[in-house]
Amino acid sequence: MARPRFHLAFPVDDLESARAFYAGVLGCATGRETQHWIDFDFHGHQIVAHLAPEECQRAETNPVDGKDIPVRHFGLILDWDMWEDLAVNLTDAGADFIVDPYVRFENQPGEQATMFVRDPAGNALEFKAFRDEAMIFAKEFPKAETA
Incomplete structure (x- = not known):
């Protein structure tokens, strides 16, 4: 690892809408996922959309x-x-x-x-x-x- 990378977890109210925005619009590759969260490659940093509508x-x-x-x-x-x-x-x-x-x-x-x-x-x-x-x-x- 040439430099540290940040990890950020954040709430979303709909995983498919998050996928459409982060992967579709921003072009972030997806990583692991479950029915509750999706990993995205945010220019080499790991961000994770967690399904938590009450937190949005x-x-x-x-x-x-x-x-x-x-x-x-x-x-x-x-x-x-x-x-x-x-x-x-x-x-x-x-x-x-x-x-x-x-x-x-x-x-x-x-x-x-x-x-x-x-x-x-x-x-x-x-x-x-x-x-x-x-x-x-x-x-x-x-x-x-x-x-």
């Missing part, structure tokens, strides 16, 4: 750049070209965007593309890309608007 609920939000960003979310940092391709694929698939694809801090240090979508169970996912990957963990970056 909308996350609280915080304002960022004048948008309501779900506090509870997960996602990936992609290469810029991969992010652009995914934005097109999600748009074409009629994804439930929480925040449409856009670029923050354009032409500034920390320039990043971001978008938020909901899976069919309401889980929030963020996909982002940085022009300069050195900015991923930068301690300072441009101030974002909060309202």
